[in-house]
Amino acid sequence: MKSTLKPIQRFWGLLNPDKRDLTYLYLYAICNGIISLSLPIGIQAIMGLVLAGRLSASWGILTVLVMLGVAVAGIFQIMQLYIVEILQRRLFARAAFDFAYRIPKFKLKSLGNYYPPELVNRFFDTVNIQKSLSKILLDFSTSILQIIFGLILLSLYHPIFIAFGIVLLLILFIIIYLTGRPGMRTSIEESNYKYEMAFWLTELARAIPTFKLSASSELNFKRTDDILHNYVDSRKRHFKVLLSQYSSIIALKTLVTASLLVVGALLLISNSITIGQFVASEIVIILILNSSEKLIMSMEAIYDVLTSIEKLGKVTDIEIEEPVKNALSLNAHASIGIKVKNLDVVGTLDQKIIRKNVNLTISAGTATCLVGDSGSGKTSLLKILSTSIDNYNGTILYNDIPLQNIDIEELRKDIGCVFYDQEIFYGTFRENISLGQEGISDEDLVNIIKEVGLEKLILSFPDGYNHIIMNANSILSGTDRVRLIMARALITQPKLVLVEDVFSGLKEENKMELLNLLFHRCKGKTLVMVSNDPSVKKECQTVIELN
Structure with a gap:
């Protein structure tokens, strides 16, 4: 899961699909900046006319132009807000679809010790990015443009303002450089403890x-207190960095304001600049200082965005299953036979061998029972055959074709699994049974519901098949759960149907009812079951013992 991508690289990658809209955004920002900084020039001209006592048509035209400038600048700001709103919507949609695409394709080896539901909580960082993105794209970017345009304008008034610009940019760079990395580090620490707290409270629930x-x-209480203590400490460290940035910019603003008032007054007294230029330069200087302050004040939003992007990377960096190039296809009309050669089952965390050198053959169209003591690897082998886990070394062939040469998505369409870990998720009965797969008719749904014995339960709800299951444990008994998974x-x-021993805890009559249905439905198909039940072994043509 480790990635060499830095947060800032992830940020550019996040914005890359929207380069065209960003171009328009910054075009509007540049136009807005130019208009905003041209206003002091207009005010300077108006001041010159007023001081000269000439309230002519020129004065009226200049006044109207200044008013139009303010209005046009406002329109450009509205256009920027509109583009940012579009970008926020796209960001949320892309993140949602990206997560929905990746989660079912996670390679379990890459997950390691991570708990997938806890990892997926990182999706909420999308909301943090949405909130802070506007501040970065508007306030931060506009501040930089206004500082640059303002310094260019000031340099036209007097050469001394060039030195002011160089000093200001240098100080801003030093502030950001010295505090940037500590701010990023403490922001990530704070975020880690927030997620740890959310995970712990989820576990309590x-x-x-x-x-x-x-x-x-x-x-x-104790665990909550420990996590909270760590969070508060990390938050204090992060705020200390922010406080140093705010203090630095306030000190800079105070010093520069006092210095330039003195310098401006001296230049005015020495007739190096006019009264209009003095007023205009002071307006520009105030705009530059306010932009500098806004720039530094935006740093917290930058930390939040970069931290959130780093958190999203925890999910997007997990290795996923990739399509097989030049994949071979199984016979669409033939049953599936399986051969396992020299297969070692390994642990997902430490890669230690759990089960070594498994070799077996399962004939197509037959029922096979895997038996053995607890810990013999029956369930792990079944999960590997289902392609749901990949923690093994060795060769598996389906109809004599190696698994690595088969389109795994197509293979899974031909596999049905009755496992303990098959979850009943938030969705309707229809969705929980069909999983939204194509080619399933309403008739197929009604028939299977009747056969497994769920019809009475489903029809007891006012909305029947469309009843949304919020909490499976509250409406489904253990037997009903097995019926739904079947x-x-x-x-x-x-x-190919793969079945764990999910029947052993059921009442005898319910067990026999479901087993009879299973064997009836799987005639002519390949059925592999894990069970030590004599009645199951009796019905299977082949019994394979794993010691």
Whole structure:
């Protein structure tokens, strides 16, 4: 999961798809900056006419031009706001689709010790980026443009202002350079503890029965206090950096204002500049100083955006499954046979071998039962055959074609899985069973629901198949859960069905009902089951023992 990309590189990558809109944004910003800084020149001309006592048509025209300048500058600002709003919408949409695309394709080896639901909490950083992006694109960028244009304008009044510009830019650079890295480091530390707190509170909510029955335990408070203590300390360190930046710019603003008032007055007394130029230069200087202050005040937004982008990178850096080039296809009409050669099952964290040198053959169109003691690797082998996990070394062939040469997406369309870890997610009954797959008709859905015995439960809800399951544990019993997972696995009429021992905890009548349905539905298909149940072994043509 480690990436060589720096936060600033990720930021440019984030904006890269919107280069055209950013070009318009900065074009409007440049026009706005030029108009805003041309206003002091107009005021200077008006002051010259007023001091000369000539309230002519020129004075009226100049006044109207200044008013139009203010209005046009405002229009450019509105156009900038509109573009930023569009960029914020696109950012949210792109992040949502990117996460939705990547999450099902995560390589479990790359996840390591990370807990996927906790990782996905990083999506909320998209909102932080949305909020801060406008400040960066508008305030930060506009401030830089106004400083540059203002210094160019000042240099036209007197050469001494060139020195002022060089000193100002140098001081701003030193402030940002000295505080930038510490600010970024403390911002990431603060964010880490915020996510740790969110994860801990999520765990408390997930384990309500555990903590409810541990009345004498104060672990919920102690753990919260420890994380909160770390968060507050990191926040203090980050605020200390921000405070040093704010203090520096206030000191700079005070010093420059006093110095330039004195310098401007001396230049005016020595007739080096006119009264109009003096007033105009002071207006420009105030604009430059305000822009400098706004520039520094925008640093917190920059830290927030770069930190949020770094957090999103925790998800986008996870390696995902890539399409196989020149993939071979399985026979569309044939059942699927499996060969496993010299397969070692390894741990996802330490890469230690859990199960070594597995060799077996599963004939196409037959029912096979995997038996063995607990810890013999039955479930791991089943998950590997389903392509849901990739923590193994060795060769797996489907109809004599190596897995690495098969389009894994196409293969999965032919596989149905009845596993313990198949989740009932937030969605309707229809969505939980069909998973939105193409080619499933309403008739297919109704028939499978009847066959697995879920019809009575579903019709008990006013909206039936469209009832949204918010909390599966509150409406589904253990047996109903198995029924739903079986319906999901069988509705597509897969050629290969892989089944964990999910039936052992059911009542005998429910177990036999579902097993009979399973064997009936899988006639002529390849069925691989994990079970030590004699009734299951009896129904299977092949029994493979894993010691």
